Amino acid sequence: MRTMFFTQAVDDALAQAMACDPRIIVIGEDIPLLRRNLLVRFGPGRVLGTPISESAFLGAGISAAMAGLRPVVEMYMVDFLGVCMDALLNHAAKIKAFSGGKWNAPVVVRAPCSGGYGDAGQHEQSLWGWLAHIPGLTVIVPSTPADAGGLMLAALQCEGPVIFLEPKLLSESWLEFLGSGGRKTVQYDIPPKGMRGPVPKRWEPLPIGKAEFRCRGNDITIVSVGVGVHRSLEAAGSLKAEGISAEVLDLRTITPLDREALCESVSGSGRMLVVDEDYEGFGLSGELAAVLLEEGISAKYVRVCTKSTIPYARRLEDQILPSVERICSGVKELCLQ
Numbered sequence: 001m002r003t004m005f006f007t008q009a010v011d012d013a014l015a016q017a018m019a020c021d022p023r024i025i026v027i028g029e030d031i032p033l034l035r036r037n038l039l040v041r042f043g044p045g046r047v048l049g050t051p052i053s054e055s056a057f058l059g060a061g062i063s064a065a066m067a068g069l070r071p072v073v074e075m076y077m078v079d080f081l082g083v084c085m086d087a088l089l090n091h092a093a094k095i096k097a098f099s100g101g102k103w104n105a106p107v108v109v110r111a112p113c114s115g116g117y118g119d120a121g122q123h124e125q126s127l128w129g130w131l132a133h134i135p136g137l138t139v140i141v142p143s144t145p146a147d148a149g150g151l152m153l154a155a156l157q158c159e160g161p162v163i164f165l166e167p168k169l170l171s172e173s174w175l176e177f178l179g180s181g182g183r184k185t186v187q188y189d190i191p192p193k194g195m196r197g198p199v200p201k202r203w204e205p206l207p208i209g210k211a212e213f214r215c216r217g218n219d220i221t222i223v224s225v226g227v228g229v230h231r232s233l234e235a236a237g238s239l240k241a242e243g244i245s246a247e248v249l250d251l252r253t254i255t256p257l258d259r260e261a262l263c264e265s266v267s268g269s270g271r272m273l274v275v276d277e278d279y280e281g282f283g284l285s286g287e288l289a290a291v292l293l294e295e296g297i298s299a300k301y302v303r304v305c306t307k308s309t310i311p312y313a314r315r316l317e318d319q320i321l322p323s324v325e326r327i328c329s330g331v332k333e334l335c336l337q
Contacts, residue, residue: 004145004199005172010110010164011037013149013203014072017156018042021070024156027057028074034173035074054084058109062092062161065107070156075111078165079125092161093136108155113141113165114227114277116189116321117178120312128225129276129283131163132255138162138208139254141225143170145197147252150206157205167226170194191230209256213265217247220331221265223288224275225251228322232275235327244335254284262288263295271300271334275322280305302330 004012015038018024027048032039039047050057054075061073075081081088092105115124132139138158142148148166155162168174169190214229215236222232229250236246249265251258266272272292274285285303292299304322311317 001198002201003196004149005196006142006145006148006170006194007166007173009145009149009199010152010166011035012199013152014038014156015041016203017153018046021156022046023068023070024072025064025069026072026074027061029054029057029076031074054080055087058084059087061107061109062087062105065092065105065161066095066103070106070108072108072110072156075109077123078111078113078127078163079123081109081111081127081131088137088161089134093134096136096160104159105161106159108152108158108162108164110164110166112168112171112174114167114169115310115317116169116227118312118314118317120317121310124310124317126165126226126276126278126306128163128165128254129278129287132284132287133282136160137255139165140208140252141165141167141254142252143167143194143226143229143250145195146199147206147212147250149199149203151208151252153203154205154208158208165226167194169227170230172196191227191234193233194227194230206252209253209258211252211258211261212250213261214248214250215246217245217269219245219269219335220271220273221247221249221262221269222273222275222327222331223249223251223262223265225254225284226277228275228277231322231324232327235324235331238324238328239331244331246331257287257291259291259295262291263297266292266299267297269299273301273327273330273334274303274305275327276303276305277322278306280307300334302334304330 025046032049061071064071096104224232232248276285304326
């Protein structure tokens with residue numbers, strides 16, 4: 001068993017896949033620098049830098065996918081999908097349905113997401129609820145290096161468009177870019193067990209749409225993805241000392257959603273708290289509640305989400321993003337009812 005950082009695991013799985021499948025290419029802004037190890041190994045014909053035009057290089061990636069390649073298109077941040085959403089929303093996501101299955105766009109869009117370091121609402125969004133709302137898209141949000149590599153391999157084998165989101169506070173390359181905590185103007189709370197972890201000697205694809213129980217408990221189910229999983233585990237540890245047994249369910253993929261694992265857990269606990277760095281309204285947290293209602297499961301429910309535009313001031317940002325304190329408070333609210 002090897003140990004790797006989060007982004008290192010994604011790149012390692014990607015390299016393994018590229019060695020096996022010559023159709024896989026990587027394109028995007030500054031990619032020869034960001035993926036220099038892949039560039040050295042596979043050359044500029046498969047690791048391509050582009051101008052700063054998201055509409056151009058995402059459009060090119062989708063066209064290349066339709067023509068038979070397996071592109072990985074990198075966005076600097078998920079927020080910048082707003083610049084090129086037409087290609088994703090109106091073309092990649094719909095081409096299979098519109099062509100009666102004759103065409104598809106097997107493209108992986110890789111993008112950092114989430115906040116917690118003071119970059120405000122144009123650079124720290126999560127947006128997986130917005131993306132999962134679009135039929136035809138698969139949306140993946142890993143929380144560990146092992147999951148990140150295995151799910152990247154699975155994404156590369158999908159026959160349709162996949163959004164692969166990487167939480168920045170789990171990414172060693174992003175933290176290095178931010179100054180690794182050494183710059184006095186940049187402060188952030190890194191989940192203690194998120195950045196580095198054990199990975200397999202050889203990558204195997206993980207099942208897409210299969211959630212993972214990170215810890216078991218009887219009193220309440222805490223559901224999350226990405227950094228929220230680590231915040232939830234930290235909260236579960238604190239709550240255990242107070243006599244509250246919390247179960248933490250890591251969805252791993254937003255769509256397809258593991259309804260079975262969700263219903264199994266909440267049926268047993270009778271309580272659900274959703275930790276979601278994405279916006280509260282019309283998003284993942286509401287969808288999970290709807291799933292329970294559709295399955296006839298009655299449960300007490302609280303959500304800890306981002307309620308409005310993320311402010312630039314760190315003090316205000318800390319108040320609006322999900323935190324261990326907010327999770328513990330929500331759990332106690334439910335368990336004391």
